[in-house]
Amino acid sequence: MLDVAPQAHRGARSPAQPADERLYEYVPDLASLPRFHVWTLGCQMNRSDSEEMAGRLLRAGCEEAPSMDAADLVVINTCAIREGAEQKVIGRQGQLAQLKAARPGMRVVLTGCSVREPDRAGLQRRYPAVDLFLRPDEEPELVDRLGLASAQGDIGSVGAITTVGRTVVGVADGLSGTRARAIGEGSVARGSAVSAWLPIIYGCDKTCTYCIVPFSRGPERSRPFDDIVNEARSLAAAGYREVTLLGQNVNSYGHDLAPDARFAHVDAERWAGRQLDLHGRPDLAELIRAIDGLRTADGLPAIPRLRFVTSHPWDLSDRLIAALAECPSVCEHLHLPVQSGDDVVLRRMGRQYTISHYRERLARIREAVPGITISTDVIVGFCGETEEQFQATMALLEAVRYDQVFAAAYSPRPGTPAMRLVDDVPPEVKRRRLNELLTLQESIGLERNEAWLGREVRVLVETVTPPRGHDHADDHEGGAGSPAPRVAGRTRGNKLVHLPGGPALVGQEILVEIVHAGPYALRGTPNPDHVSAIR
Numbered sequence: 036m037l038d039v040a041p042q043a044h045r046g047a048r049s050p051a052q053p054a055d056e057r058l059y060e061y062v063p064d065l066a067s068l069p070r071f072h073v074w075t076l077g078c079q080m081n082r083s084d085s086e087e088m089a090g091r092l093l094r095a096g097c098e099e100a101p102s103m104d105a106a107d108l109v110v111i112n113t114c115a116i117r118e119g120a121e122q123k124v125i126g127r128q129g130q131l132a133q134l135k136a137a138r139p140g141m142r143v144v145l146t147g148c149s150v151r152e153p154d155r156a157g158l159q160r161r162y163p164a165v166d167l168f169l170r171p172d173e174e175p176e177l178v179d180r181l182g183l184a185s186a187q188g189d190i191g192s193v194g195a196i197t198t199v200g201r202t203v204v205g206v207a208d209g210l211s212g213t214r215a216r217a218i219g220e221g222s223v224a225r226g227s228a229v230s231a232w233l234p235i236i237y238g239c240d241k242t243c244t245y246c247i248v249p250f251s252r253g254p255e256r257s258r259p260f261d262d263i264v265n266e267a268r269s270l271a272a273a274g275y276r277e278v279t280l281l282g283q284n285v286n287s288y289g290h291d292l293a294p295d296a297r298f299a300h301v302d303a304e305r306w307a308g309r310q311l312d313l314h315g316r317p318d319l320a321e322l323i324r325a326i327d328g329l330r331t332a333d334g335l336p337a338i339p340r341l342r343f344v345t346s347h348p349w350d351l352s353d354r355l356i357a358a359l360a361e362c363p364s365v366c367e368h369l370h371l372p373v374q375s376g377d378d379v380v381l382r383r384m385g386r387q388y389t390i391s392h393y394r395e396r397l398a399r400i401r402e403a404v405p406g407i408t409i410s411t412d413v414i415v416g417f418c419g420e421t422e423e424q425f426q427a428t429m430a431l432l433e434a435v436r437y438d439q440v441f442a443a444a445y446s447p448r449p450g451t452p453a454m455r456l457v458d459d460v461p462p463e464v465k466r467r468r469l470n471e472l473l474t475l476q477e478s479i480g481l482e483r484n485e486a487w488l489g490r491e492v493r494v495l496v497e498t499v500t501p502p503r504g505h506d507h508a509d510d511h512e513g514g515a516g517s518p519a520p521r522v523a524g525r526t527r528g529n530k531l532v533h534l535p536g537g538p539a540l541v542g543q544e545i546l547v548e549i550v551h552a553g554p555y556a557l558r559g560t561p562n563p564d565h566v567s568a569i570r
């Protein structure tokens with residue numbers, strides 16, 4: 036799930052003030068501290084990491100700048116999933132160099148998935164405007180490495196390394212501790228006051244041959260169970276209406292934690308792919324049940340909407356499916372990446388499941404949670420993909436009828452196992468297959484969305500939509516020159532809904548009648564009797 040829409044910017048944030056006024060004398064002079072701007076690319080994990088980095092900088096006394104041009108410190112949180120994602124940043128090096136020439140003293144930090152240990156030497160060549168490179172697991176050191184740590188600051192952790200195959204990678208061992216400290220001191224600068232990200236597992240242990248993530252983020256490291264539940268509790272207390280549990284593979288949560296008597300009843304064992312003994316350890320099902328179990332005085336879930344991404348099909352246990360069905364706060368939506376509809380391609384991709392296994396899991400979920408919406412990720416044009424194998428993916432889309440498909444052409448990533456395969460599908464064939472697939476999905480998405488026409492759904496309003504150029508044309512309410520304000524939110528099934536309304540609706544879960552359906556979003560009108568918080 037890439038390139039999610041940026042959350043509404045709440046304006047530049049100001050540094051936190053010390054709780055104890057005796058500490059004021061240790062607060063560095065603001066004028067000597069850089070104004071920072073964080074540019075985040077990639078997935079939700081990166082967005083969550085950026086919230087932590089921004090929080091650390093604010094805590095060190097730095098102010099946030101509204102744009103890169105106005106900043107003395109630019110932090111770029113990169114994505115390396117495809118060549119195109121890296122090019123976006125490489126292509127901005129000239130502009131950054133110009134800004135630096137105009138603002139002596141300006142510094143640029145590059146972090147995120149493009150910073151990989153074996154590549155250190157090449158990084159400076161590819162990103163000449165950058166002063167400091169930090170691997171994802173080194174991000175908590177940002178403030179110290181820039182020499183910005185104040186007398187109140189924590190001592191950062193030092194990134195450790197290990198090997199994945201024969202590649203040296205950073206390990207996420209320190210991240211659970213640094214996250215817990217950031218939560219303890221309230222320094223995560225969350226981008227939304229409605230919907231929060233909550234990382235539960237870092238890294239990835241899977242064997243997808245095309246993917247850079249295990250080399251960028253290192254092996255899987257689960258956060259301690261109680262830390263996560265405590266963070267969820269504090270989010271509920273702060274009024275968050277929705278929490279998304281994050282990880283490259285949330286379904287693998289807990290396998291690396293020590294067995295604990297509280298979880299003696301967990302008797303799961305991974306039965307697809309590489310064997311894994313999960314006895315006596317917490318798993319995602321336990322975690323979801325614990326967070327769902329946080330209740331208000333009137334017995335309702337303290338966090339009304341609980342989501343999680345991403346799920347690898349091989350760890351989608353019956354225990355998890357039961358938790359989805361039984362926990363009222365868990366939203367009726369599952370993102371279950373399939374990647375290809377052909378078993379031979381799946382094997383070459385190292386995905387460790389077959390289409391029949393995948394479809395069996397899907398059938399179970401649909402039976403357990405009727406009406407659940409399903410989205411997926413697909414790669415077209417992977418090494419050796421024949422026309423027939425591509426058609427198998429098309430047939431899968433026809434049969435499953437996903438609500439949403441995130442599709443991309445295969446992009447070879449240096450250092451991944453698939454570099455040993457031949458990238459033999461020509462670019463124009465990849466493009467054609469991608470277009471064909473997107474066209475098919477557009478009609479399926481439309482059909483799925485049209486099923487909501489005329490129905491009343493609960494929408495959690497998240498953002499005010501900025502007016503667009505053509506808003507005047509189809510606007511009848513605001514009068515000439517002032518388009519009616521619009522807001523956007525999501526149904527529990529993760530459908531994006533646009534509706535009329537202003538900032539007062541943000542954070543409210545309201546009843547909306549769906550009046551228009553497009554392939555990617557719905558439009559609705561709020562039920563006038565329910566334009567107030569439902570509870």
Ligand code: SAH
Nearest residue numbers: 036245246283345372412413443444445446
């Ligand atoms: N951990 C998640 C996916 C994270 S990456 C999961 O396994 O489900 C998000 C998506 O990017 C993947 O699902 C895949 O579809 C796509 N992707 C990863 N590597 C890619 C590559 N080399 N070329 C094209 N797409 C890729």
Ligand code: SF4
Nearest residue numbers: 239241243246248283
């Ligand atoms: Fe990449 Fe596969 Fe891990 Fe997802 S599960 S992050 S696709 S290696």
Ligand code: F3S
Nearest residue numbers: 077078114115116148
């Ligand atoms: Fe990109 Fe890294 Fe996420 S490669 S998709 S930012 S884990």
